[in-house]
Amino acid sequence: MKKIVILTGAGISAESGLGTFRDEGGLWAQHRIEDVATPEGFARNPDLVHDFYNARRAQARTAKPNEAHVALAKLEREFQGELILVTQNVDSLHAAAGSQHVMHMHGFLDGALCASCDARWPAPLAMNKTMKCPTCAAQTTRPDIVWFGEMPYQMDEIYHHLSEADLFAAIGTSGNVYPAAGFVQEASAFGALTVELNLEPSAVVSQFEQTIFGKASACVPEWVESLL
Numbered sequence: 001m002k003k004i005v006i007l008t009g010a011g012i013s014a015e016s017g018l019g020t021f022r023d024e025g026g027l028w029a030q031h032r033i034e035d036v037a038t039p040e041g042f043a044r045n046p047d048l049v050h051d052f053y054n055a056r057r058a059q060a061r062t063a064k065p066n067e068a069h070v071a072l073a074k075l076e077r078e079f080q081g082e083l084i085l086v087t088q089n090v091d092s093l094h095a096a097a098g099s100q101h102v103m104h105m106h107g108f109l110d111g112a113l114c115a116s117c118d119a120r121w122p123a124p125l126a127m128n129k130t131m132k133c134p135t136c137a138a139q140t141t142r143p144d145i146v147w148f149g150e151m152p153y154q155m156d157e158i159y160h161h162l163s164e165a166d167l168f169a170a171i172g173t174s175g176n177v178y179p180a181a182g183f184v185q186e187a188s189a190f191g192a193l194t195v196e197l198n199l200e201p202s203a204v205v206s207q208f209e210q211t212i213f214g215k216a217s218a219c220v221p222e223w224v225e226s227l228l
Helices: 010-014 039-044 045-063 067-078 092-098 155-164 178-187 216-228
Strands: 003-008 082-087 103-104 105-114 120-122 141-145 168-170 195-198 211-214
Touching: 003 155, 003 178, 010 067, 010 216, 039 092, 045 105, 045 141, 067 082, 067 092, 067 211, 067 216, 082 141, 082 155, 103 178, 155 178, 168 178, 168 216, 195 216
Parallel strands: 003 082, 003 168, 082 103, 168 195, 195 211
Antiparallel strands: 105 120, 105 141
16 A cells, blocks of 8 residues: 545544534534634624634643544655545644644644735734735735635645555544535545544445554554554
8 A cells, every 4th residue: 555645624633622612512513614714704804803813723722632642643744655644623732742744734823824915824812804914015914714615735745645545544524515525535536545534424434445443542553553
């Protein structure tokens, strides 16, 4: 086996205290997605959107990687072939665990983006609508997050990696958000072995050849050891 492509979703970070969309009582449960995770919502009420992501950023900066993040970093270090780690998550827990090469297809909380000139820079803990872009000075600063209705980052590169994968694994993903939910079909079409590791079956579980169910902190390290 020469190339492994792994997709991670919110389920891998849930045990680090970062809630998923569907958690009751979490940050997401208090807001409509249309209000805080779309360009239209930001245009309507930038204060609300900045407050929401400021809270998520503060929460994420106190979170620690769990055993699943650590195991994937170990796999990257010790696997003799090429490992491509793609995440839908906007936290930095993979990097904190030691993963060197992480593709953040949905952006990340620690980044700021200028909607006018596309400049990017490290985000402060708290952002607001009066912040000026350090490149063009426009007051159009937003979180460097891919919102619903926007194109995820690095898609051409991700599809290229999927076409070369010998093994594709999805960890902690719901299978409800495209294009990521379609990665299993893409990889399978090119001959990759496909495996889902999840707390419960995803919406696309039938597309996978193998399934492993359980807490990510337990099943991911066991799976990594089996590969190594």
